[in-house]
Amino acid sequence: MRLKSHIFVSSLLRRAFSLGGYAAVLRKGAEDAGAIFIRQRTRLGTETLFAPAPQNFFADEIDLGRKFEVRLSDSDAEQVDAALASEIRFDPDCWIVEIELDDRGDLFEVVAEDGKGRP
Numbered sequence: 303m304r305l306k307s308h309i310f311v312s313s314l315l316r317r318a319f320s321l322g323g324y325a326a327v328l329r330k331g332a333e334d335a336g337a338i339f340i341r342q343r344t345r346l347g348t349e350t351l352f353a354p355a356p357q358n359f360f361a362d363e364i365d366l367g368r369k370f371e372v373r374l375s376d377s378d379a380e381q382v383d384a385a386l387a388s389e390i391r392f393d394p395d396c397w398i399v400e401i402e403l404d405d406r407g408d409l410f411e412v413v414a415e416d417g418k419g420r421p
Contacts, residue, residue: 307336310368311399314340314409323403329390331397338397339389340370341382344404348376351385355413369411 311327318325331337340352355369374381389396401409 304335305368306334307331307338307397308333311338311397314399314401317409318401318403321403321407321409323401325399325401327397328400329396329398332395336395336397337389337393338368338370338399339373339386340410341386341398341400342406343400343402347378349379349382350375351377351382352410352412353389367411369413371413 315325315327328341337354339354342350342352344350350372351374352370353373355371374385386398390398403409
């Protein structure tokens with residue numbers, strides 16, 4: 303069983319603020335198992351969109367964490383808006399969280415394209 307969505311989001315918000323950044327829930331999804339999308343904005347005006355990683359990135363069923371993949375990198379707001387609108391049409395129970403940090407540090411785990419660590 304994976305950590306419930308609302309608990310993960312709450313923790314993410316607190317940790318972003320503790321790093322001196324800003325975070326907000328832009329769209330609240332299903333409390334228990336809603337997919338979470340993270341929109342990271344930087345001072346340069348670019349955005350990165352993180353989406354739930356495919357299940358093949360999970361080593362076993364005991365892994366309780368959430369893993370993310372980079373869906374869009376260093377994009378403009380319109381591209382991210384369009385991608386999120388498509389995701390909402392596909393899954394209306396998804397969460398959208400916005401963070402404003404130049405360096406997300408270890409706020410959440412991002413899998414590399416090869417599946418072996420941070421990109």
